[in-house]
Amino acid sequence: MSEQSKKEPLAFRYDSDLCFPHNSLWNPDKRNSLDLKGDKEVWKMFRSGDDEAFGYIYMKYANLLFKFGLQYIKEREILKDCIQDVFISLKKNRRNLTSDVLSIKSYLYKAMYRQVMERIKKEKRQYIDLSIVNSQGFDISISEESRLISEEYLRERIKQIKSALGKLSKKQKQAILHYYYDGLTHQEIAYVMEMKNKSSARKLIYRALHEIRENVSKKTRSISLILTILLVSLLFHLFS
Known part of the structure; x- marks a missing residue:
């Protein structure tokens, strides 16, 4: 597949x-x-x-x-x-x-x-x-209709994730959007962003997800359910 x-x-x-x-x-x-x-x-x-x-x-x-x-x-x-x-x-x-x-x-x-x-x-x-000229660009929003955040008690964790997304570099945000919103493969992302190869695109996304996890975990003693679900899902798709 x-x-x-x-x-x-x-x-x-x-x-x-x-x-x-x-x-x-x-x-x-x-x-x-x-x-x-x-x-x-x-x-x-x-x-x-x-x-x-x-x-x-x-x-x-x-x-x-x-x-x-x-x-x-x-x-x-x-x-x-x-x-x-x-x-x-x-x-x-x-x-x-x-x-x-x-x-x-x-x-x-x-x-x-x-x-x-x-x-x-x-x-x-x-x-x-x-x-x-848009000096920022590639800001990421999270759909409020997502099945992952339908419960009220998860909204605070989503705010933390949004804050962590905002701290990513423009290239990291662009790669995440291309992969999870546009549906581009690592090879296609490398092509669009003029990177060396698909491995470079994969590493860029992985590091971005790692930074999200680190930034959110600093604000709470344990990683929340929503973050766990989100990151496990992201990492699974990243390396599958």
């Missing part, structure tokens, strides 16, 4: 609900014929000139790219421009794109990152107010 299929979605998510205006047009629960195909087949169709495949990729991933881009730039209109430029470039150059992608999502994340970095460099060259 693959790493991807073993993972169970947890409560981590990007600390932002802002999204593309067209979000109502994409319903992830509605079946599409292309949903039945794997990334490699959809990517092959797109590269061969299939406009339906291109539209499918855009509608499925534009909102995710928007949330990802918000971690670097605060200005919504600039992000829209960046996403548009990413997809214009994809369509224009699709026949020359690599046929071997780890996943469409990870490929688009990396393309978006490079586009955003180019835009920030352009803003700097033009001496434009750089308050648009």
